[in-house]
Amino acid sequence: MSTRGTAPGDAWVPSPVQQERLAYRRRRSRRSALIAAVSTVVVLGAVAVAVVHTRGWPQFRHAFFDLSYGVQVLPDIAKGLWLNVRIMVVCEVVILVLALLLALARSLRGPAFFPLRALSTVYTDVFRGLPALLVIFLLGFGVPSLRIGWLTSNALVWGSIGLILTYSAYVAEVFRAGIESVHPSQRAAARSLGLTHAQTMRHVVLPQAVRRVVPPLLNDLVSLQKDTALVAVLGTVYYDAVLQAQIDIAESFNYTPYVVAGLLFLVLTIPLTRLTDWVARRQGWAGATGPV
Amino acid sequence: MLEVDRLRKSYGGRVVLSDLSLSVASHRCLALIGASGSGKSTLLRCINLLETVDDGTVRLEGRDITDPRVRPDEVRARVGIVFQAFNLFPHMSVLDNVTLAPRRVHGVPRPAAEEQALAMLDRVGLASRARARPDELSGGQQQRVAIARALVTNPVLMLFDEVTSALDPELVGEVLSLLAELKADGTTMVVATHEMGFARQVADEVAFLADGTVAEQGPPEQLFTDPVDPRTQRFLRRIIEAGRL
Numbered sequence: 417m418s419t420r421g422t423a424p425g426d427a428w429v430p431s432p433v434q435q436e437r438l439a440y441r442r443r444r445s446r447r448s449a450l451i452a453a454v455s456t457v458v459v460l461g462a463v464a465v466a467v468v469h470t471r472g473w474p475q476f477r478h479a480f481f482d483l484s485y486g487v488q489v490l491p492d493i494a495k496g497l498w499l500n501v502r503i504m505v506v507c508e509v510v511i512l513v514l515a516l517l518l519a520l521a522r523s524l525r526g527p528a529f530f531p532l533r534a535l536s537t538v539y540t541d542v543f544r545g546l547p548a549l550l551v552i553f554l555l556g557f558g559v560p561s562l563r564i565g566w567l568t569s570n571a572l573v574w575g576s577i578g579l580i581l582t583y584s585a586y587v588a589e590v591f592r593a594g595i596e597s598v599h600p601s602q603r604a605a606a607r608s609l610g611l612t613h614a615q616t617m618r619h620v621v622l623p624q625a626v627r628r629v630v631p632p633l634l635n636d637l638v639s640l641q642k643d644t645a646l647v648a649v650l651g652t653v654y655y656d657a658v659l660q661a662q663i664d665i666a667e668s669f670n671y672t673p674y675v676v677a678g679l680l681f682l683v684l685t686i687p688l689t690r691l692t693d694w695v696a697r698r699q700g701w702a703g704a705t706g707p708v
Numbered sequence: 709m710l711e712v713d714r715l716r717k718s719y720g721g722r723v724v725l726s727d728l729s730l731s732v733a734s735h736r737c738l739a740l741i742g743a744s745g746s747g748k749s750t751l752l753r754c755i756n757l758l759e760t761v762d763d764g765t766v767r768l769e770g771r772d773i774t775d776p777r778v779r780p781d782e783v784r785a786r787v788g789i790v791f792q793a794f795n796l797f798p799h800m801s802v803l804d805n806v807t808l809a810p811r812r813v814h815g816v817p818r819p820a821a822e823e824q825a826l827a828m829l830d831r832v833g834l835a836s837r838a839r840a841r842p843d844e845l846s847g848g849q850q851q852r853v854a855i856a857r858a859l860v861t862n863p864v865l866m867l868f869d870e871v872t873s874a875l876d877p878e879l880v881g882e883v884l885s886l887l888a889e890l891k892a893d894g895t896t897m898v899v900a901t902h903e904m905g906f907a908r909q910v911a912d913e914v915a916f917l918a919d920g921t922v923a924e925q926g927p928p929e930q931l932f933t934d935p936v937d938p939r940t941q942r943f944l945r946r947i948i949e950a951g952r953l
């Protein structure tokens with residue numbers, strides 16, 4: 417378990433030996449930090465000098481890193497990014513629910529559930545195998561062209577459905593791997609107490625499975641966040657960050673807007689990737705014990 | 709109470725139990741002994757309906773529970789089993805482990821279930837650790853929680869599958885004395901064990917399993933001192949040579 421403080425009333429004072437050790441550890445970590453800082457400055461400095469002395473750097477800088485132009489287009493692109501965020505959130509919620517249902521369908525036993533099992537298997541096979549872009553084109557261009565009255569022809573909706581179909585197949589496999597990683601003895605213990613299959617899933621298997629797959633789930637979430645840009649290829653009346661950047665570029669022939677859009681995406685995804693790493697590391701030592 | 713009649717069980721063509729019969733009366737304790745791989749665990753799993761049998765019947769309180777029309781969940785709710793590897797649920801506290809079945813299977817409301825569970829944990833000497841996670845307990849403590857979890861719903865029959873095999877020698881005693889207490893309280897139980905001392909001193913009856921069947925069943929005084937079947941004689945000789953009797 418994590419470190420526990422001293423119990424109340426426990427008047428423990430580190431012994432001289434222990435104080436010496438603590439002081440030594442502090443000195444060591446200060447030294448390490450200093451070395452890391454110096455070597456970082458040296459390496460970055462060398463890279464910077466090499467880059468600015470490369471031939472063509474001024475043109476390059478003008479086309480990609482035009483600061484004042486970047487500041488000028490920033491508000492529009494940020495507004496576009498807001499659309500990406502909304503697509504991401506809505507899609508993610510639907511994906512998690514759909515994927516969990518798919519994974520549960522595959523875990524059902526017994527002949528009565530054969531159609532459900534088969535359907536879920538075929539679904540994951542198909543949508544994991546198709547390029548996301550293809551599914552988005554197919555739905556985003558294809559369905560509105562049918563002009564079927566009761567179906568929305570909003571390309572944004574169809575593009576998002578394309579993302580959902582593709583991603584839920586991936587996420588379903590992540591859930592399934594988690595479910596199968598729970599040791600059969602856990603199921604046996606639950607069933608031996610008289611719990612039904614559904615109760616065993618709900619109270620014993622799923623809680624353990626979900627905990628184990630949080631890192632890969634977050635990983636898929638990062639991926640989804642980037643892929644919301646694919647919806648932009650439908651050229652809807654809604655402009656996401658990437659499409660907005662493209663429009664600016666079409667006017668100015670300066671590529672700085674792409675860089676701005678890229679930086680904005682990083683602002684969103686880097687915290688998520690850090691979170692993913694942190695969760696994975698924490699589980700590395702806290703959750704690896706698994707079932708006995 | 710429990711009658712097993714000409715039971716047969718195989719795994720993919722390998723016959724593990726064949727023509728196995730035994731019976732346990734109410735409030736009695738039957739010890740199952742036999743070499744490793746002789747089918748003790750398999751027999752217990754069949755009685756708990758964690759396995760489907762190939763042939764034969766298991767009767768619990770006069771009712772054939774191997775009938776396919778019987779709902780396994782119903783039987784399991786009345787037959788407790790404790791495994792060698794504890795199999796506690798690692799994501800739940802000790803208390804939640806013990807209240808799971810009363811709440812979900814027997815529909816006991818949470819406060820009442822917790823009260824029962826705490827009483828049961830107190831009985832196995834662990835009421836003070838109710839909020840702990842299983843992995844914060846020693847092996848012996850975990851096994852006692854597993855026993856409390858199986859006992860809390862008042863099963864009519866308790867099955868113990870080598871509940872001390874995974875424990876360090878100094879922890880075996882605390883679990884065995886708990887079993888002896890349960891026996892003294894009149895719990896009907898079947899105990900698969902390698903602990904000959906327990907089989908001899910606590911059990912009312914001992915069944916020796918060999919070649920997938922009961923080679924010999926009798927009171928411990930008779931079976932340990934005057935075995936009839938040559939396989940029992942050989943098994944006991946080996947045990948004595950190993951200094952375990």
Ligand SMILES: Nc1ncnc2c1ncn2[C@@H]1O[C@H](COP(=O)(O)OP(=O)(O)OP(=O)(O)O)[C@@H](O)[C@H]1O
Binds near residue numbers: 746747749751
């Ligand atoms: N799920 C299974 N699939 C195939 N064979 C199995 C399975 N479970 C048990 N067996 C086989 O059945 C036989 C009896 O196993 P069982 O676990 O009942 O023995 P045991 O008497 O409990 O042994 P031990 O004292 O080592 O626990 C063994 O030969 C084992 O290999």
Ligand SMILES: [Mg+2]
Binds near residue numbers: 748749750869870
């Ligand atoms: Mg066994």
